[in-house]
Amino acid sequence: MILTVTLNPALDVTYRVPGLTLDATNRVAEVSVRAGGKGLNVARVLHALGYEVMALGLAGGPDGDRLVASAGLPAAFTRVSGETRRTVAVVADGGVTMLTEPGPGITPAEWAAFQADFARWLPRASAVVLSGSLPPGLPADAYAVLAGLAGGVPTIVDAEGDALVNALAARPHVVKPNVDELSRTFGAATSVRDGALRLRELGARAVVVSDGPRGLHADTPEGRWRAVPPYTEGNPTGAGDAAVAAIAMGVVGRWDWAETLRHAAALSAAAVRAPLAGQADHTAYRDNLAVIAAEPLEFEREGTQC
Amino acid sequence: MILTVTLNPALDVTYRVPGLTLDATNRVAEVSVRAGGKGLNVARVLHALGYEVMALGLAGGPDGDRLVASAGLPAAFTRVSGETRRTVAVVADGGVTMLTEPGPGITPAEWAAFQADFARWLPRASAVVLSGSLPPGLPADAYAVLAGLAGGVPTIVDAEGDALVNALAARPHVVKPNVDELSRTFGAATSVRDGALRLRELGARAVVVSDGPRGLHADTPEGRWRAVPPYTEGNPTGAGDAAVAAIAMGVVGRWDWAETLRHAAALSAAAVRAPLAGQADHTAYRDNLAVIAAEPLEFEREGTQC
Numbered sequence: 001m002i003l004t005v006t007l008n009p010a011l012d013v014t015y016r017v018p019g020l021t022l023d024a025t026n027r028v029a030e031v032s033v034r035a036g037g038k039g040l041n042v043a044r045v046l047h048a049l050g051y052e053v054m055a056l057g058l059a060g061g062p063d064g065d066r067l068v069a070s071a072g073l074p075a076a077f078t079r080v081s082g083e084t085r086r087t088v089a090v091v092a093d094g095g096v097t098m099l100t101e102p103g104p105g106i107t108p109a110e111w112a113a114f115q116a117d118f119a120r121w122l123p124r125a126s127a128v129v130l131s132g133s134l135p136p137g138l139p140a141d142a143y144a145v146l147a148g149l150a151g152g153v154p155t156i157v158d159a160e161g162d163a164l165v166n167a168l169a170a171r172p173h174v175v176k177p178n179v180d181e182l183s184r185t186f187g188a189a190t191s192v193r194d195g196a197l198r199l200r201e202l203g204a205r206a207v208v209v210s211d212g213p214r215g216l217h218a219d220t221p222e223g224r225w226r227a228v229p230p231y232t233e234g235n236p237t238g239a240g241d242a243a244v245a246a247i248a249m250g251v252v253g254r255w256d257w258a259e260t261l262r263h264a265a266a267l268s269a270a271a272v273r274a275p276l277a278g279q280a281d282h283t284a285y286r287d288n289l290a291v292i293a294a295e296p297l298e299f300e301r302e303g304t305q306c
Numbered sequence: 307m308i309l310t311v312t313l314n315p316a317l318d319v320t321y322r323v324p325g326l327t328l329d330a331t332n333r334v335a336e337v338s339v340r341a342g343g344k345g346l347n348v349a350r351v352l353h354a355l356g357y358e359v360m361a362l363g364l365a366g367g368p369d370g371d372r373l374v375a376s377a378g379l380p381a382a383f384t385r386v387s388g389e390t391r392r393t394v395a396v397v398a399d400g401g402v403t404m405l406t407e408p409g410p411g412i413t414p415a416e417w418a419a420f421q422a423d424f425a426r427w428l429p430r431a432s433a434v435v436l437s438g439s440l441p442p443g444l445p446a447d448a449y450a451v452l453a454g455l456a457g458g459v460p461t462i463v464d465a466e467g468d469a470l471v472n473a474l475a476a477r478p479h480v481v482k483p484n485v486d487e488l489s490r491t492f493g494a495a496t497s498v499r500d501g502a503l504r505l506r507e508l509g510a511r512a513v514v515v516s517d518g519p520r521g522l523h524a525d526t527p528e529g530r531w532r533a534v535p536p537y538t539e540g541n542p543t544g545a546g547d548a549a550v551a552a553i554a555m556g557v558v559g560r561w562d563w564a565e566t567l568r569h570a571a572a573l574s575a576a577a578v579r580a581p582l583a584g585q586a587d588h589t590a591y592r593d594n595l596a597v598i599a600a601e602p603l604e605f606e607r608e609g610t611q612c
Contacts, residue, residue, distance in 0.1 A: 015405055015407070017405070020328065020403075021403075022326065022328070022401060022403050023401035023402060023403055024403065024404070025404040025406060026403070026404060026405050026406070027406055027408070028405055028406060028407045028408065029408075031407050031408070061368075062367075062368030062369070062371070062372070063368070065368070066368070088394060088405070090405065095328060095329035096329060097326075097327075097328050097329055097330065097332070098330070098331040098332060099321055099323070099332050099334055099394070099396065100331060100332070100333055100334060101321070101334045101337050102333070102334060102335075102337070
């Protein structure tokens with residue numbers, strides 16, 4: 001079973017508006033609502049491919065109930081007294097204006113309750129995925145705490161900034177920032193190579209950086225690879241989450257890194273072909289696997305870092 | 307007891323954003339939530355001035371529960387299966403961008419249940435206030451149906467367009483559009499005088515038109531008056547609802563129209579001084595009463611229209 005953790009999920013609300021005018025009243029033509037959060041997207045992609053998953057996280061208030069009920073996944077969220085946040089995507093004139101609410105404040109008792117719930121699922125877990133931002137009130141090293149609790153269960157972290165850097169002390173199996181997150185974490189001048197190196201020096205055993213149309217870069221104890229998707233048109237939201245899902249598949253399947261990165265590129269490109277985050281076009285996934293190869297970037301082995 | 311009816315209420319959400327950028331992600335710094343709807347605002351103003359009120363309306367889903375629980379009013383909303391809508395006000399850079407969701411679809415059975423609930427409260431009512439838009443599914447003459455059920459209980463209608471025009475067949479005691487609503491109902495070229503006359507010809511016994519800083523105009527069987535507020539700076543949201551509250555006070559207190567219009571101008575100006583819709587600054591209300599007079603516009607009586 002793959003455990004996904006979404007500590008700061010959101011009810012994703014989409015407003016379709018004929019045209020969005022600032023400082024005026026805009027009538028919303030159509031409202032749609034969906035459980036959101038990077039960890040939930042990872043779980044959805046895995047679940048649709050037949051993997052056994054359990055979605056964990058924090059949820060509160062009526063929107064928290066709704067999030068869990070509508071996730072369409074085996075889920076065991078820990079209840080909090082604050083209310084699950086919303087994101088509002090205003091789709092108008094071909095553009096999307098996002099409004100993201102801050103998450104609810106989490107109390108130390110709620111954080112302790114989550115850790116206890118997480119620990120109860122661990123004996124059945126073959127991998128743990130920790131995704132997204134931390135809500136207010138959680139310690140900055142929350143992901144390190146969970147990776148520490150996971151012990152021998154391989155942990156994949158998809159985060160940025162303090163949440164990412166503080167996770168590294170627990171030596172997570174894989175961290176997967178995208179290039180923008182890498183820039184926001186280490187500065188705009190940081191190259192993919194240098195950022196990945198820095199993350200490994202700070203404790204990550206392997207690093208996968210997603211770089212949109214330029215593909216995925218893996219920096220691992222086995223070597224470095226790049227895999228490039230065969231196309232880039234579509235909906236990029238959730239492509240990174242699909243890459244994380246493939247990394248988890250590689251971890252539990254004990255695939256080598258070249259194979260894992262190939263699947264990650266194929267599955268994230270297949271997610272670009274699907275209309276909603278957390279979905280992947282399975283035909284495109286299969287077709288992509290036939291054409292994508294992971295290209296080795298260097299041949300040296302770095303056995304000392306294993 | 308004054309009954310207020312809010313058939314299309316909304317949970318009013320306010321997002322404070324440091325700056326709103328179209329087609330980008332905007333982090334919301336602060337979220338506040340409040341029960342919204344013109345009828346609820348009228349009830350709040352009356353309740354704060356010591357009047358016995360009962361807020362009726364339609365509410366559904368968790369946001370409907372929250373709306374009723376947070377209204378801070380005696381309330382008996384009829385439950386519907388659809389979900390109470392939200393409005394989102396994005397406050398940024400000194401401006402307010404509004405996003406208004408459509409209301410939930412109301413079934414014929416739910417509309418019948420509301421009428422039955424409304425009829426149960428009528429024997430205790432001294433006035434009925436019907437405010438705001440109609441949600442999808444209700445007949446266009448919903449306000450005429452309720453005014454007809456009210457029978458001898460004086461009814462005040464604050465609406466626009468079809469909901470307003472269709473209400474007139476039931477000969478409501480007072481209708482109160484603002485000038486923009488009058489324009490949207492009868493065309494931009496319609497003067498306040500002509501619009502009011504037309505509403506009376508179609509069935510309204512009296513008409514009060516609110517015209518922002520230019521004050522309130524009453525066209526009644528007793529004559530025509532204008533009352534102008536002493537200042538205009540502040541928050542105009544809810545000023546019209548405060549005017550409706552004062553009209554209801556005049557109806558139940560059997561004030562003459564000059565006195566009613568004076569109070570309506572004083573109370574709506576006092577609402578402009580208060581931070582939130584549904585509130586009025588009571589000191590400002592008292593002070594305004596000392597300086598506002600209703601100025602007669604013509605002296606002819608129109609006894610035939612009583």
